[in-house]
Amino acid sequence: MIIVLKRGTTEDQVQEISERLDQEGFKIHLSQGVEKIIMGAVGDRSRLKALDLEALPWVERVVPILAPYKLVSREFQQEDTIIQVGEHQIGGKEIHFMAGPCSVESREQILETAHAVKKAGATFLRGGAFKPRTSPYAFQGLGKEGLELLAEAREASGLKIITEVVDVRDVELVAEYTDILQIGARNMQNFFLLKEVAKSSKPVMLKRGPSATLEEWMMAAEYIMDGGNYQVIFCERGIRTFENYTRNTLDLSMVPALKSLSHLPVIVDPSHGTGRWDLVSSMTKAAIAAGADGILVEVHPQPEKALSDGKQSLTFENFASMMEEIRVLASALGRRVKGA
Ligand code: PEP
Ligand code: MN
Numbered sequence: 001m002i003i004v005l006k007r008g009t010t011e012d013q014v015q016e017i018s019e020r021l022d023q024e025g026f027k028i029h030l031s032q033g034v035e036k037i038i039m040g041a042v043g044d045r046s047r048l049k050a051l052d053l054e055a056l057p058w059v060e061r062v063v064p065i066l067a068p069y070k071l072v073s074r075e076f077q078q079e080d081t082i083i084q085v086g087e088h089q090i091g092g093k094e095i096h097f098m099a100g101p102c103s104v105e106s107r108e109q110i111l112e113t114a115h116a117v118k119k120a121g122a123t124f125l126r127g128g129a130f131k132p133r134t135s136p137y138a139f140q141g142l143g144k145e146g147l148e149l150l151a152e153a154r155e156a157s158g159l160k161i162i163t164e165v166v167d168v169r170d171v172e173l174v175a176e177y178t179d180i181l182q183i184g185a186r187n188m189q190n191f192f193l194l195k196e197v198a199k200s201s202k203p204v205m206l207k208r209g210p211s212a213t214l215e216e217w218m219m220a221a222e223y224i225m226d227g228g229n230y231q232v233i234f235c236e237r238g239i240r241t242f243e244n245y246t247r248n249t250l251d252l253s254m255v256p257a258l259k260s261l262s263h264l265p266v267i268v269d270p271s272h273g274t275g276r277w278d279l280v281s282s283m284t285k286a287a288i289a290a291g292a293d294g295i296l297v298e299v300h301p302q303p304e305k306a307l308s309d310g311k312q313s314l315t316f317e318n319f320a321s322m323m324e325e326i327r328v329l330a331s332a333l334g335r336r337v338k339g340a
Helices: 012-021 045-053 107-120 144-157 170-175 191-197 214-226 256-261 272-273 279-290 316-332
Strands: 002-005 026-031 039-043 058-065 084-085 089-092 096-098 125-126 160-164 180-183 204-207 233-238 266-268 294-297
Touching: 002 012, 012 026, 012 039, 058 191, 089 096, 096 107, 096 316, 107 125, 107 144, 107 316, 125 144, 125 294, 144 160, 144 170, 160 170, 170 180, 170 191, 180 191, 191 214, 204 214, 214 233, 214 256, 233 256, 256 266, 266 279, 272 279, 272 294, 279 294
Parallel strands: 096 125, 096 294, 125 160, 160 180, 180 204, 204 233, 233 266, 266 294
Antiparallel strands: 002 039, 002 058, 026 039, 084 089
16 A cells, blocks of 8 residues: 655654554555655555554545555556666666676676677676576586676776576675676576565666566566565566567567556566577667667677577677667667667
8 A cells, every 4th residue: 555645744754654554564665756755555454444544634645556566566656766876877768788698708708798898888798607507517607706707897898787696695795796686587486586685785687587477577576675675677588488480579568568567667688588689689679669778688709609698699790780770769769878
């Protein structure tokens, strides 16, 4: 439920409501807008009557949120959430490109890629140090060494870092190195991992599970917000369908759907979403036209030699020429590619 307070409500008055709600077992989330203070209270609705909050003179109205997701919903917060990462803002007018290899493979590979994608207009360097692979015999990532290489590439290029955390035990370690924690598609409903990243001060990008519905995905984000971390970003990366020409079916309708149901930013990953580098540029344009706040894209110095996902990785040249086209599209839409 949402409690909208009247203009001019004092801190003491907010405190009084908080205490009453707390006594009835509600969890409280405060959202201080420019105009109004909105309190989100999650708990047993049948206890609400006894509280009779509307009788308090500084309460404007009490509105139940009917959807199962509460904190994630537009009802809880009408304005878009803007996530500040250094000088970058995700979720506003800026469009961010998070580009880099599927996996961090070597010092040369990650440094070379960082410089190339930065030059073309990326603001974030992506790269997996811990890789969730379908086969136990496939390259599993460089682990801590991969994180150190990412940090070195950040120093050298000025890019921010986004990398995946796959294990509850590694959240602190990965958070020490990265600017954004990535939760991979396979872990979208790993509730223990979600609760752990909820304790971090770093923003979390939550990828959609390969067979997750919009509601399941939003409920996963709810776990992170309920745990205290309000800096959540959705990432559409395609779902499993009967189609097998593409690796996944990129569901771009999720971008406007999420934008209407939620206040959180939305990123699209056309690399995992298609599995084919030749489709990446077109799907990137479509994602931006649909209202995405950014793109997560795989770029590799030599895709044919990549240890993972070479088939869906762009070369430096292809990434740079895509970015040229995107700049034109973004300005036609009244937005701006931040790094370009
Ligand atoms: C990735 O982005 O590196 C990745 C493994 O993607 P996903 O979790 O979407 O499969
Ligand atoms: Mn990959």
